[in-house]
Amino acid sequence: MADAPVTLAGFFAPDVETFSRTPLPSETADAVKEDLGALDQPAMEAFAMTDLLCSLYHALEPPLQDVLRSAWAPLAELREYRDAEKHPPEETSNVRLGRHRIISKHHPKVAILLNEQEVASLTFDVQITLYFTAATLVVRAGRIWRARRCQFQAEAELTYRGLSLMKKKTEAFTPRGAVEFPDGILIPPLPRPAG
Amino acid sequence: MYTAQGPASQAAWRCPPGGVLWRQVAGIIAICALLAAPVTAQTVVVEMAQGPFDDVRVKRALILAADWHRLAAQGGLRPDGIVYRDGSRDTALEPTRPDLEKARRVLAEAGITSRQPLEFFLLFEARLENTADAAAEALHKVGLNGELQLITPQTRERVLAATRHVTGRQTIEVPYLLLRQEGRPAQPAERMADLVVGSPPDVDFDPQSRSLTVSVRVANRGSAPAGPHLLAFADRSGALRFPPVRIETLGPGESGSFRTGVRVPEEFLGRELLLVAMIDAQNRVRESDEGNNNSEMRAYTLPVPQRFADLIASVLEAGFDPGRQELTVVLSAGNRGEQAAGDHLLTVSDHSGTVSFPPIPLSSLAAGRTQVFERRIIVPEEALGRTLVLQAEIDADGQVTESNEGNNLSDILRYRLPVLEGLPDLAITAMKVRRDEDGGGARVILSVANQGSANSAPTELELEAVAEGAWRRFPVPALSAGELWHAGWSVPLDAAIFGRDLRVTAVVDPDNRVAESLETNNSREQILALPTPLRTWVIVAALAVAVLIVGALALRSQSRGTGPGPSALRIGYRATGDPGVQTVAHGGEPAVTFKLALRPTADPGTQSVWLSGNG
Secondary structure (H helix, E strand, O other), X not given: OEOOOOEHHHHOOOOHHHHXXXXXXXXXXXXXXXXXXXXXXXXXHHOOHHHHHHHHHHHOOOEHHHHHHHHHOOOHHHHHHHOOOOOOOOOEEEEEEOOEEEEEEEXXXXXXXXXXXXXXEEEOEEEEEEEEEEEEEEEEOOEEEEEEEEEEXXXXXXXXXXXXXXXXXXXXXXXXXXXXXXXXXXXXXXXXOOO | OOOOOOHHHHHHHOOOOOOOHHXXXXXXXXXXXXXXXXXXXXXXXXXXXXXXXXXXXXXXXXXXXXXXXXXXXXXXXOEEEXXXXXXXXXXXXXXXXXXXXXXXXXXXXXXXXXXXXXXXXXXXXXXXXXXHHHHHHHHHOOOEEEEEEEOOOOOHHHHHXXXXXXXXXEEEEOOEEEEXXXXXXXXXXXXXXXXXXOOOOEEEEEOOOOEEEEEEEEEEOOOOOEOOEEEEEEEOOOOOEOOOEEEOOEOOOOEEEEEEEEEOOXXXXXXXXXXXXXXXXXXXXXXXXXXXXXXXXXXXEOOOOOOOEOEEXXXXXXXXXXXXXEEEXXXXXXXXXXXXXXXXXXXXXXXXXXXXXXXXXXXXXXXXXXXXXXXXXXXXXXXXXXXXXXXXXXXXXOOXXXXXXXXOEOOOEEEEOOOOXXXXXXXXXXXXXXXXXXXXXXXXXXXXXXXXXXXXXXXXEEEEEOOOXXXXXXXXXXXXXXXXXXXXXXXXXXXXXXXXXXXXXXXXXXXXXXXXOOXXXXXXXXXXXXXXXXXXXXXXXXXXXXXXXXXXXXXXXXXXXXXXXXXXXXXXOOOOOOOOOOOOOOOOOOOOOOOEEEEXXXXXXEEEXXXXXXX
């Protein structure tokens, strides 16, 4: 199995050079240029699509770890581990999550600046779907400290105004060793009903 | 000893009277130990029965009373891990330090003491006999009395079934612990690194530079090298951020000390830092133990700064007066510290070695104050045309303790002394004063020479007979270089002056209209002694002749080289095309350039999870 990507960008390309050289569908490229109408001709000539993709690559830098953190923490299956009576602080629990799917949606943005004034902005849509076949969460004192034995596949799609830029389906990943959360992910309580 | 013979065996339990039966129907703690063996991995499993040891305090006491890893080791086993198994749920037991006092307190809350112990069976399979012995001894110390009972795989089910008794409307379950093992195919031993941070970070703080350095020793206790990874230092108080240290490789058994540092902003002094070192911060290295990558925390309080003075000096400007051939340097001395500075010295040096200045002794300089000083020296002619390299130093003798000793030297000011070439130099070269033949007056004869290398412009010559109060100005024509000009003046003498001296002063270019290479030779004085002639007096007295030419003209005090200095600095010098001056030619169309930039903004996004069943 390959090593899991560290950031969202890794689902699309191994490095920024590969990412920025990805040929875009002409329809999508036209939509981007149309939305850059605020730039005059000399500025448009200075503007390169590879630069845009290079900047977009950097906007996809949220680490995979943060996605997992936000997805797992609110799981109802983990709420009981907040109960110190049932699970004393010194007790370590291995909580197995069976098959599950995490869908993560993002809207990275690239702003175009002329002399440091923003003249245009392009907002993209990213959806990463992680299909987990297994994951074991190590829980102690109401926090998730690491995820072990994680195996998953991923689908990643990058679009602009509904038009596809890139779509990737990846092979199975397994993070090397355990996925550590050094400060622990606090398992939140049930949200209180309104009113 | 319990035997599976039915209710009569309950007597062997010595059930306490009263309503404590519920404790004895507490359940079973499943202890699962993974035993590493050369060929097969062994798993010790105890099934969880419903009810037994349900009290979490009793479960907790089992963990507090013994380190199960050690118990397994005492039994000759090498556990890979100890796990609670509760139904389908595994809970790993980490190696712990037993705390018997705490275990007793917890059990006391559950009503279990040495006087009212919990009796249970400690069932074990043959291979785990030593482990069971050690466990029984450890648990006995806290009031958990296990009666050892060997079982075999053939008798196990029957024994467990016999632990349940239905009597009337309630079911009594006998508490027991069962140590058993299961075999599974062993994984081939994998060589992995094991990065360990041994101790809390060491801290070194330099209050002068406010530089904070943290260091820690890192070791690889594993059997495989550790590839590139990061050593990170964190301050849990949130005050400081440290740059991580990149470690390229650390071989098995190798160790090293690594450090990083940061400059502490002044506003953080006095704060307590909570420092932690984390090896393999990005979890790049596959390790046999991922749980020992963090050091213990070290609390470190940054020292509160003492208040000191902080002296700085500047050479503000320099100027040269060619007329006086005098160099003036303006210095400033300031104290931007928080404490007044005591006596110290301010010096200004010329690193070119052309001129030198005496040091300026300074008394106390209050915090926040700045003083400005002027120093003047006469520059020798051979120094003209040379470039001075001026630098001031405050507290040159190191008398003052400062918060920053590194800023006592000023910036260097370079100043080129002008070359006074091509200037005239008017000088009174010869002057005589004698009495007229008839004795009624005095005759002044003098010469003015242009000793410079350039022609002089027309100017004036002023003569004054001080005692007589007579003076006169004569026009002096333009003189070419080397030319002489002569003048004469007859001064009538008042009879009253006889018996005194006649002092005659001549000044060429009294208004200083002509720029000269030397301005100090423009004046000359001669004294004529006048004895008192009686006969003359008689004649004068008889004739009452006294014609005085009175003029009122005060000699302008040139104060060349005398009198108090100006209250404000006056610098006059002639520019000679200093090569240091650049002129910029303007013209042509300016080029306008816009900077086009792209700024990415990441989005943490939203996540949703779809479960299809736990494993």
